[in-house]
Every structure is written in C-alpha cells, then in structure tokens.
Amino acid sequence: MRRTVLALLATVAAIALTPEPASGSSPAPPRSCGPVRLTGSAPVPPPGRVVRQSISIGDDCRVVTGPVELLAAPSRAARLASAPFHTYSEMYDCCGILMTALYTDSTAASTTYSTHANREPWDAGWSVRAATECAADCASGRYDHHAEFSYRGIFDVTGAWYDNAHDSAVVFDGDGTATCRQTVTLRHSFIGWNWVHGCG
Numbered sequence: 001m002r003r004t005v006l007a008l009l010a011t012v013a014a015i016a017l018t019p020e021p022a023s024g025s026s027p028a029p030p031r032s033c034g035p036v037r038l039t040g041s042a043p044v045p046p047p048g049r050v051v052r053q054s055i056s057i058g059d060d061c062r063v064v065t066g067p068v069e070l071l072a073a074p075s076r077a078a079r080l081a082s083a084p085f086h087t088y089s090e091m092y093d094c095c096g097i098l099m100t101a102l103y104t105d106s107t108a109a110s111t112t113y114s115t116h117a118n119r120e121p122w123d124a125g126w127s128v129r130a131a132t133e134c135a136a137d138c139a140s141g142r143y144d145h146h147a148e149f150s151y152r153g154i155f156d157v158t159g160a161w162y163d164n165a166h167d168s169a170v171v172f173d174g175d176g177t178a179t180c181r182q183t184v185t186l187r188h189s190f191i192g193w194n195w196v197h198g199c200g
Helices: 002-008
Strands: 013-015 036-043 049-057 063-065 069-072 085-092 098-106 111-117 124-133 142-152 163-172 178-186 194-199
Touching (some): 036 049, 036 194, 098 163, 178 194
Antiparallel strands (some): 036 178, 049 194, 098 111, 124 142
C-alpha cells in the first residue's frame, strides 16, 4: 500500500539553475549560485499522513532532488482538524536556519495563510515584501497563495541580491480529493540552501 501511495505522488520538477555573474554595482557573495525555480505537485495524502520532499543546492550549484516521503502527520494535526488541507513551503540556508516560509490551511470553503521571515538582531535580515491570498478565483475551487521576501543584512547590505517568492495552491477536484502545487523562485541561491515542501 505504501509503495502504491508513493507511486501516485506527482514527480517534482527542478527547473534550470543557471549561475549568474555579479553586476559591477552589487558583487556576488562567495559561492553564490544563480536564479532557480523549483516546482512540486502531489495529491493530498490520506488522513493522518503528510507528503514531504527536500530539494537542495549542491556544491556545483546543481539541484539535488530528494525522495518524496509519505510520513505520519505531526502532533499539530489535531489543531488543523477544521482545516484538513495544510501546505508548507520552507527555504533553509546551508546551516539549517529557516529563512523564509509560506504556510496555508484550507477547507473546501475557506483558506488562510501565514509566513515566516528570519530576522537578524540589528533590524535586518529577511522581510515579507508582499503576500496575497486567492491569487486565482477561490470560487473556482483553487486556492492560491503567494508571498515575496526580500533580504538586506550581513550577507548583502544592498538589499538587491536575494529575493525569495513562494507559491502554494490547493486544487479541489470536486470528489473530496485535492492536489497541492507549490513553487519557490529564488533570484539568487546559495550552495547548501534547502527547500522543504509538502502537504497533508
């Protein structure tokens, strides 16, 4: 059964990671990689389970795609009982620090979202630049959420280098099932960065 469920999970596509030279006015941080767009899609798993996948930026600035995992739902599942469809899109740095994230909780009739932006002690770091709910028509049975994050801090004092955008959608199929679709788009990436996304 486990093998069957995993086989049904949609394949995650990692789209070209292209190194990009630094501009004359904003030098690239050491070992910085270029822009990247990562996309994942999977049917919502059975109750009490979550789908999870990790994708990282390797030493050669290539995308390293981890396996799709079907796991037991965390203890917070009870809190989500009124919102049975939960997604998460989390971007970690090379030290395992959560930089930016977009979370959604949806039912067939409503949806909410929340974000996370890692701040540095001196009023710097990541910031939420924009966030929208229902980027598409929610009445159509598709709940879209979009969040954009900018960065100004010790790794780039200009604020012009790093930019993360997360997109999550829950698409209801009309028969009680749903599909999660997620994308993260990075203006610049860095060796060791890790995207963790999933739904349940």
